[in-house]
Amino acid sequence: MIRVTDLRLPLHHPDEALPAAIRKRLRIEPRDLIRHTVARRAHDARDRTSIALVYSVDVAVRNEAAVLARFRRDRQVQLTPDTRYRPVATAPAGVARPVVIGAGPCGLFAGLILAQMGYRPIILDRGKVVRERTKDTWGLWRKSVLNPESNVQFGEGGAGTFSDGKLYSRIKDDRFLDRKVLTEFVRAGAPPEILTEAHPHIGTFRLVKMVENMRETIEALGGEYRFSTRVDGIDVVDDAGGGRRVRGLHLHDSGYLEADRVVLAIGHSARDTFAMLYEAGVHVEAKPFSIGVRIEHPQSWIDQARFGADAGNPILGAAEYHISHHCSNGRTVYSFCMCPGGTVVAATSEEGRVATNGMSQYSRNERNANSGFVVAIDPVRDFPGDPLAGLALQRHWEERAFVAGGSSYKAPAQRLGDFLAGRPSTTLGSVVPSYRPGVTPTDLAECLPDFAVAAMREALPVFGRQIRGYDHPDVVMTGVETRTSSPVRFTRGADFQSLNTAGLFPAGEGAGYAGGILSAAVDGIKVAEAVALSIGGSVVDA
Numbered sequence: 001m002i003r004v005t006d007l008r009l010p011l012h013h014p015d016e017a018l019p020a021a022i023r024k025r026l027r028i029e030p031r032d033l034i035r036h037t038v039a040r041r042a043h044d045a046r047d048r049t050s051i052a053l054v055y056s057v058d059v060a061v062r063n064e065a066a067v068l069a070r071f072r073r074d075r076q077v078q079l080t081p082d083t084r085y086r087p088v089a090t091a092p093a094g095v096a097r098p099v100v101i102g103a104g105p106c107g108l109f110a111g112l113i114l115a116q117m118g119y120r121p122i123i124l125d126r127g128k129v130v131r132e133r134t135k136d137t138w139g140l141w142r143k144s145v146l147n148p149e150s151n152v153q154f155g156e157g158g159a160g161t162f163s164d165g166k167l168y169s170r171i172k173d174d175r176f177l178d179r180k181v182l183t184e185f186v187r188a189g190a191p192p193e194i195l196t197e198a199h200p201h202i203g204t205f206r207l208v209k210m211v212e213n214m215r216e217t218i219e220a221l222g223g224e225y226r227f228s229t230r231v232d233g234i235d236v237v238d239d240a241g242g243g244r245r246v247r248g249l250h251l252h253d254s255g256y257l258e259a260d261r262v263v264l265a266i267g268h269s270a271r272d273t274f275a276m277l278y279e280a281g282v283h284v285e286a287k288p289f290s291i292g293v294r295i296e297h298p299q300s301w302i303d304q305a306r307f308g309a310d311a312g313n314p315i316l317g318a319a320e321y322h323i324s325h326h327c328s329n330g331r332t333v334y335s336f337c338m339c340p341g342g343t344v345v346a347a348t349s350e351e352g353r354v355a356t357n358g359m360s361q362y363s364r365n366e367r368n369a370n371s372g373f374v375v376a377i378d379p380v381r382d383f384p385g386d387p388l389a390g391l392a393l394q395r396h397w398e399e400r401a402f403v404a405g406g407s408s409y410k411a412p413a414q415r416l417g418d419f420l421a422g423r424p425s426t427t428l429g430s431v432v433p434s435y436r437p438g439v440t441p442t443d444l445a446e447c448l449p450d451f452a453v454a455a456m457r458e459a460l461p462v463f464g465r466q467i468r469g470y471d472h473p474d475v476v477m478t479g480v481e482t483r484t485s486s487p488v489r490f491t492r493g494a495d496f497q498s499l500n501t502a503g504l505f506p507a508g509e510g511a512g513y514a515g516g517i518l519s520a521a522v523d524g525i526k527v528a529e530a531v532a533l534s535i536g537g538s539v540v541d542a
């Protein structure tokens with residue numbers, strides 16, 4: 001097959017326009033085009049008065065070699081890449097079972113790949129199975145009752161389970177591991193469109209079922225899950241070469257588990273586990289992250305600003321945005337994890353603290369668009385000192401937000417007009433906040449560092465010039481958004497093992513190697529392969 005990329009057609013094109021465009025591009029007669037399938041479809045709405053659909057298509061033609069030869073210097077006409085996934089090893093008989101800590105996207109894919117190679121992994125998660133976890137999560141959203149071990153961050157499926165389920169990333173991926181992730185997701189019940197949409201998303205309800213289906217697959221392959229099993233300690237011993245290596249794990253309430261290969265896929269909110277690993281001497285460094293608020297606009301404003309007369313067209317769906325601004329105080333403000341047609345969610349995992357995030361359903365048909373509106377911060381400038389100083393900073397502002405919200409898990413919120421004017425909000429305006437269990441109108445400047453407030457005040461009018469209505473005075477901001485990514489990195493070497501603790505494989509978002517569902521899942525695959533290769537087993541030729 002030949003892959004033809006960057007075929008542009010008007011949004012309202014008839015079906016037959018695509019094969020016609022292929023024939024024209026390849027300069028072939030109708031009889032020479034045998035069939036075509038869409039590999040990817042994106043839209044280009046930079047000019048909202050003439051929105052284009054941009055296709056990559058796989059094409060079967062007569063005389064393929066001759067056609068390819070004619071286009072050999074054309075990067076948009078190439079042989080279709082082979083994106084099939086090939087396991088790197090198969091497990092030898094009687095091998096010790098690797099242990100995966102965390103059943104988020106990273107741990108799930110590490111577990112799945114290990115299981116598919118025959119290593120029968122044991123997957124531990126401090127939280128509960130996804131259905132029970134869903135009840136606990138709703139407990140905070142509906143009744144203001146937080147379960148610190150079972151919530152938006154902790155439990156089967158990890159942090160992305162109650163999310164927008166956006167499935168794209170900017171990682172470099174020469175081996176098409178993202179394709180493996182999307183294919184497994186479809187097998188587990190995701191809509192097949194995620195294989196062709198340029199910006200695929202799943203929405204939260206489907207993710208719950210998919211996570212269950214993937215568990216069944218892993219168990220059928222000999223893997224084992226243990227829920228409500230928090231790892232509280234790591235047993236490290238000196239090895240023969242003068243280094244250290246992991247020997248086992250201390251489990252909360254359930255004893256000791258021998259393990260000489262451990263995937264550490266604990267996400268960015270396991271602050272107690274970060275501290276435990278630091279105290280056990282595992283190499284860890286502080287890393288940059290961001291801090292800010294969630295901002296909500298009516299989705300119709302965003303659709304109108306982005307798509308003009310084509311707002312509401314089902315091919316385009318609910319409009320997204322990604323914007324950034326470099327401020328005069330040297331700070332960068334940007335939109336983060338934008339959720340079209342979704343809701344702002346309570347995302348804390350610790351008592352007495354408030355943190356926000358966003359989610360949506362597959363339909364993305366809630367009234368408001370929400371997005372993180374955040375300022376980048378870094379350890380050298382903003383939280384120097386020990387590697388865990390970023391955690392202390394997050395906790396400080398989350399506590400301030402809890403108090404400003406009324407010490408009841410309501411979140412502090414403010415009208416954008418009041419935020420710009422530097423006065424507390426006493427009521428909110430036409431934009432109704434979606435956060436549950438509710439918001440308290442107040443002054444968000446009390447819950448954020450001064451430099452962040454200054455940067456956000458500078459960026460809002462700039463964004464308002466890019467997206468009409470973005471800086472409307474009634475727009476609602478809800479705080480605080482502190483968990484954009486991990487504040488630490490458990491640095492690993494070329495063999496994917498901790499720099500100073502052999503057998504420990506830091507992975508995913510919490511270890512500082514991913515930011516989002518897809519990149520965490522891809523990292524899980526890479527780490528599973530590294531575990532298998534470190535054990536040995538028969539190595540399969542790729």
Ligand code: FAD
Nearest residue numbers: 102104106126155158159160163166231267508509516517
């Ligand atoms: P996690 O998903 O955080 O999983 C870590 C797991 O480890 C958890 O299940 C936890 O219970 C477990 N764990 C932690 N400590 C221990 C311990 N000591 N013992 C045993 N188990 C432990 N990303 C996107 O790409 N698209 C989105 O639309 C999106 N929306 C989001 C919405 C929300 C509300 C949130 C919170 C996040 C969202 N994200 C989104 C981010 C995404 O969820 C994360 O990037 C991703 O889940 C990271 O995967 P992970 O496997 O590395 O870690």
